[in-house]
Amino acid sequence: MQNLLHNLNPEQLAAVTLPAQSALILAGAGSGKTRVLTTRIAWLIQTGQVSPNGVLAVTFTNKSAKEMLTRLSAMLPINTRGMWIGTFHGLCNRLLRAHHRDAGLPQTFQILDSGDQLAFIKRLLKANTIDDEKYPAKTLMYFINSAKEQGLRAAQVDAYDDFNRKMVALYDLYDLQCQREGVVDFAELLLRTYELLSRNQPLREHYQARFKHILVDEFQDTNDLQYKWLKLMAGTQGAVFAVGDDDQSIYAFRGANVGNMSAFEKEFRVENLIKLEQNYRSHGHILDTANALIEHNSKRLGKNLRTDAGHGELVRVFEASSDIQEAQWITEEAKNLIRDGFERSQIAILYRSNAQSRVIEHALFSANVPYRVYGGQRYFDRAEVKHAIAYLQLMDNPHNDSAFLRVVNFPTRGIGARSIEQLQDAAKQYNISLYAAVPYVAGKAGSSLGNFVKLIEGARFETQNLPLPEMVQVVLDLSTLITHYQSEKEGADRIENLEQLVNAATLFVSEEGFGHDAPALAGPASRPANTLIANDQGIEIIDADAALPTVMSPLSAFLSHASLEAGDNQAQVGQDALQLMTVHAAKGLEFDAVFIGGLEEGLFPHENSSQEESGVEEERRLMYVAITRARQRLYMTFSQTRMLHGQTRYNMRSRFFDEMPEESLKWLSPKIQATWFARPKSAWDEAPESGANAIAQQISKHQTSTGWRIGENVAHAKFGEGVIVNIEGSGSNARAHINFGKFGMKLLDLSIAKLEKC
DNA sequence: TACGTGCTTGTTTTT
């Protein structure tokens, strides 16, 4: 124990050793949050306050769940495999598999990822001949997901107008169809579990009694349903140890509710609110900058990071004339850093939106600087992999219409749109799945469809006693997917990805503890004995014991894994290359040197978020996250012109610059560069792109006729500082489109409006 | 059924 607790600072120690009551830990960026969480679990177990299976630890990402397990096994000599540490979704999946009958689901229910869900909804709309102009699939998907995330079924949603009534009706239809096919979406995993435990008292009490200690990571990111879920799990006796940082809540746009933190404080009668404010990551000026910025948010629980690391270097600010120049400057500066001994993988370039990466990539590529872009396509999202998965899905649950439609004619086997239509009619008539409707289709179409069914049945029969990896191999062969891609000119990568699936299955089997002798399609009878709990009503409860093999077959488990963990999208982690990613993707990471690009009004803060104050506050938190990624050096850049959606935009520098302490910033370029375009052409040496020159020439034409020029900074009595974006007309009729940042775009008459140059 | 063309539409994203 001495070992466990040593090296903790007083606040961390206090948090780790809190009594068994609910507690809220406000953990600032870089304050050792994960360490506190894992040490707390280890301490509870080591001091005998709880057994490993009495702990429930919830995270948002598979990555942090894995991280927690790794750290924990390093601290304690226990087998962590059986422990209930995982994502909300992963844990719910496990519960629903074990209690599928009580939850009203088939044992082999399958999980729709967001892509599947969208396709599913499109299909639903088409089948019901709904005008998708009026009711777009994406809107409906958002509607359904946010309803579920609030814990609401269609019948409970308040529909106040015709549009909403229609959405509610479609939501209801959607749920029915999911049920028919035996599929659940992400939100459904949580809602189903929540409903199961709400209605099933013995089950609820069983788990409440089991989980004495519930620990939640990134609590600020919980949505309403997750909060209710936690409340239900905890019951009256469970102690919830919630760790979070309200200043790093950046997912409100997808339903996260920071308000859960203060709600938690009240509803769980938190007596212990501990703030971890000692930062072990960033140097002083960086931290001061972050602190000053976040001070501008009104709704905060209040917290200020401090460091012992000393002031360190000033935060460098650079104003570029164009996005291209910005990228080139970042590239040059990164090269200097590497020359000075920074590791490439310790340098990050962060941006608000993915579209910004292109220009930067171009500059890096031209300069031969290796880089890695995070957030690309994930392994299980690739079309060829999805196809292979669909075959496996059909073998495990043939009623999954999405899987059926994906591969019924892929590779092509003469089943065209007409045959599918016939099949869909039959399925609709008898209210059954497409697969089950095959026998009802007559003629040639019927026989090709019948052959497809035989293919699936054959694959199922042939693989029923095989271990998972061999099963995957057989499916790849029988489906002729590989043969198909062999005849395609650019199929080599795809074939490699498909062959990779066998490896993925092998890895999965060994990691999740499915022995090689485990039956491929384990039915209830063939499963190892589970903990049986008798209750008053005489209902038998099979405890969803932590190890996956006890609650589902290797195939079902592997398919869940494919949906819940789409795989790495951060190809070759740790490779010696610059790290490019969005600020969102950077959350939780840290680097020696960080560049934050595109700090302009409209981009960061993003224009779509600037309408409401709460939107700007979230952007500010996002900026706070970005700043606090840096250990010793931080750069912030912005540009006077930027190419977006094929047209040049003139943005003002971000308001965030006015919210950061002047004394911590070092402007590498003049703060207000009065007239970069008025300079003689020779000044353009640094901007070799001829496009920029063309823009400058175009701009200067206007100057003579109106006395104002595009791109000029102006000040207005009411709207403050702005940038002239366009000028129309000439002489006394001239009017200008001016971007006033937070006041938006205005069209002003140049002879009337009192504008000042600035 | 495969491919080409023209049109729309652009934040952030884990599970």
Add this chain to the structure above:
DNA sequence: CAAGCACGTA
């Protein structure tokens, strides 16, 4: 600008 998609033609 450029990617993704719906639609039309060979």
